Amino acid sequence: MKKILLLFIAITSIANAQKKDFTLEEIWNGSFRTERMNELNSMNGDFYTLLNFNRETRSTSVDKYSYETLEKVGTIVDSKNLNNLKYFETYAFNNNETKLILGVDIEPIYRRSTLGIFYVYDIASKSLQLIDKDKIQEPTFSPDSKKIAYAKNNNIYIKNLETNTTTQITFDGKKNNIINGICDWVYEEEFAFVRAFKWSNDSKNIAYLRFDESEVPTFSMDIYGKTLYPTQKVFKYPKAGEKNSIVTLNLYNVSNQKSTKIDLGNYEYIPRFKWTKDANILSATTLNRHQNNLNLYIVNANDFTTKIILNETDPAYVDVTDNLTFLKDNSFIWTSEKDGFNHIYYYSKNGKLINQVTKGNWEVTDFYGVDENLKTVFYQSTENGSINRTVYSIKLNGKNKTLLSANTGTNDASFSKNKHYFINTFSSASTPPIYTLYSENGKKLKEVLNNNALANKLKDYQLSPKEFFTLKTPNGNFNAWMIKPTNFNPKNKYPLFMTQYSGPGSQSVSNSWNSYNDYWYELLAEKGYVIVCVDGRGTGFKGRDFKKVTYKELGKYEVQDQIEAAKELGKKPFIDASEIGIWGWSYGGFMSANCILKGNDVFKMAIAVAPVTSWRFYDSIYTERYMQTPQENPSGYDDNSPLNFANQLKGKLLLVHGSGDDNVHFQNSMRFSNALIEANKPFDEAIYPDRTHGIYRGKNTRLHLYNKMTKFIEQNLKTNKQLTIKL
Structure with missing residues (x-):
């Protein structure tokens, strides 16, 4: 019997040995990238369009396809036929699909906002019309296709396509002061939209938001670049408890060229507005500063009267x-x-x-x-x-x-x-x-x-399946997944490496295909680690109460749950409870920092990438939605801040941040570093110059980061490389 078992083990080992290990170079050079459909644009009728790139002619085209057959039925525009435009990067149709706006030289501003040069292409005449010689934002056809509204230098303009004339409709726009028709930083980041102007269905009015950010505190970052002297990036950023932009809803009448401010009562935010099916009726959503009282208004564009048609409240917050x-x-x-x-x-x-x-x-x-x-x-x-x-x-x-x-x-x-x-x-x-x-x-x-x-390609690699399960802890039952080494032996002890994000309403445990990190976890598993992800309280898709239990206490219950999860996992016979690590990015970095401090008897090491270290440093809309203001809830902020528990560090900590992070500011890691220094606690640190929150731009940036993290894990979580099989 022993001989048969040994033979089976030998055959299995040979089969596994013939398979490849994942490498970081392959992961980050896109070797395992999935084939995806280009983003399609649904047309009137049973057709859609795709933006395609022709490698031979080095041109771009908008091609038309049939939903019924999925076959290409024609080309609407190809840049090789345009004398003044060798390529384009974006396109958008007018209502009756007779014209397109084509965008080139697109450059990012923040997460969603961009600048670019834009043209109008007339399909029938095959003519090209420049909208503005300067880079502009969010050009949008009027429903009657006769005009285009767009933003430039914090003001709104209208281009008349028939007369080729331009009308400026707002005049007080000024950087870091007044913005018309485009969201400020915090609206773009947290309410997830950029274009803050909209045409009425009859093309007679434009509704737009005006942001007065003159009293919003200014944040600045040094940009090191490659010049002799660093430059500075300066922008308005309202941190928790600080002044927000004063935002107003306005209606501009194209005929009389007059703007009217709309009275929406008492509110802090206007997170959404849209025209209804009635061309004279606009809808607008308002929120109070706590974001727990939402009103849906309808606005009459003829007499500017308003009416609340829906009110929703919640003891915690109302989602937008x-x-x-x-x-x-x-x-x-x-x-x-x-x-x-x-x-x-x-x-x-x-x-x-x-x-x-x-x-x-x-x-x-x-x-x-x-x-x-x-x-x-x-x-x-x-x-x-x-x-x-x-x-x-x-x-x-x-x-x-x-x-x-x-x-x-x-x-x-x-x-x-x-x-x-x-x-x-x-x-x-x-x-x-x-x-x-x-x-x-x-x-x-x-x-x-x-x-x-x-x-089929992945069949050649050491790939261990994710095992989904429910982890029972004293704090509740949580969704979880586990990845084991392919040569896993339940009689051996393995170090545990935990991954999580844990932010409000998020989900990390999902039955979906791999992200880049999943291949990294496979790599780590083959090095002898068991990888586990647990979604604790505060995460999403299990009902309101499960999600909102963390209200006013971000980092309290979520940290408790990761600590208890680690303890429960440590009870498994194949887990070495003395060798447990955790990591996370952004909110997950906030969590991993807290876990190694408050769970210093459980976690041996942690990696915190771009972490929030005090919610006092983060933006008003996100933070106050879950915490109220620091003035109202100081203990909620301070009792869960890694800054205040630096003296509890026992294990090994790697702190990572991009110095150009406009979202979770580098300030967070600098203040945390100082707290650790003052507590005389050794730690490791990696700073990525000028990188933003994603730490990805620049040659080899992600490869360097993941090499750094992999080596840190190997140095601080011991694996049993000599697998002993007890018969």
Whole structure:
């Protein structure tokens, strides 16, 4: 019997030895990149367009495809045929798809905002018209296609395409003072939009936000670059408890060229505004500073009167989404977690509840829209488990729910404009993305694209599957996954390396395909580590109460949960409880720093990348949503700040930050470094000059970082490389 077992072990070892180990060079040079569809633009009718690049002619084109056949049916514009434009990077249609805006020389400003040179291309005449000789932001067709509104130097302009004349409609824009039509830094980052102006459906009015950031404190960063003297990046950044921009909603009448400020009562933020189906009615959402009292207004563009048609409050905070959808009669769809889980609601145009469309102890995670002819709503949810995503349709009356995606894992739908078709993107922890065309009733029509080549390539590598499980701890039962070495022996002891993010409403344990980090975890597993990820309290998609338990105490319950999770995992016979490490980035870095301080008897080492070290340093909108202000809640800020517990460090800590991080400022790591120095605690540090929050720009940046972290783990978490098999 022993001989047979030894022979089996020998054969298995030989098979494993023949497989390749992952390398950091391969991971970060894109060797395991998935094939993805170019972002498609749904057209009127059953067609869509793609932006394609021709390597032979070095030109770009907008090509038209049929949803029914997925075949190319024509080319709308190709830069090789444009005399003054050798290429373009972006495109956008007008309403009737007779013209496009083409963008070139696009340069980033912050996370979402860009500047560029833009042209209008007329499909019929094949003519090209420059919008402005300078770089501008967010050019947008009027619905009648006769004009384009855009922002430049913090002001809004209108280009008349028929007369080729430009009208400036705001005049007080000034850097770090007044912004018209474009969001300030904190709105862009936390409310996730840039263009703060919108045409009415009849092209007669433009609604826009005006930001007065004159009293917002200024933040500056040194940019080291390659010049003799560093330069400075200076911008307005409201930290928690500091003054925000004063934001107002305005209506500009194109005919009389007059702007009118709209009275929306008492509020701190205007996180959303959009025109309804009625060209004279604008909607606007306001929030108080605590973000726990939301009003939905309708604004009459003729007489500027306003009315609240929906009010939503929450003991903690109300989430802002993009799901507000108006139907032809101005009734509307709204999503809310007021019954404890995020669901779809249907209201009349006056704000009277018609029906709660979806119900249950699960979450609607995406809203895809409505087919009004069929009175059908399309959405994504966690009905198949909180780590999975499934696509459904349901009638507005809440009946005839239909499953549209059959596979278990992560399904995401991209619907045609008329909702007749959708392309479903499916992946799981074991299946790389597959793109499939479906009809609106869920009938599978055709596979569009798969990643079989990648799946076959990975068969040559030491790849250990993610094992999903529920981890039971004294604080609750949590979603988790584990990766073991491919030659795992349950009779051996392995060091444990934990990964997490843990931020409010986030999810790290999901049944979806690999990120770059997942390949890194596979590499670490083959070096002899067991990798585990646990989503504790405060993370998302398990209901309101699970998510919002961390309110006013960011870093308290989440840290407790990671510590308890490590203790429970340490009880497993194959885990060496004396060799446990943890890492994280951003919020996850905040967590890992806290864990090695408050859990210094559990964690032997930690890596904190771009961490928040005091929520007093972070922006107002994000921080106060979960913490209120430092003036109102000082203990919530200070009792969970790594700065105040530096003297508790026992294990090994690697602190990493980019000096050009405009989001989580380098200040966080500098203050933490100083606290550790004053406590006479040794630690390791890596500073990446001028890199932003993602620490990725520049040659070999990510490769250098992951080499640094890998070596740090190897030096500070011991592995048992001599596997002993007890027979």
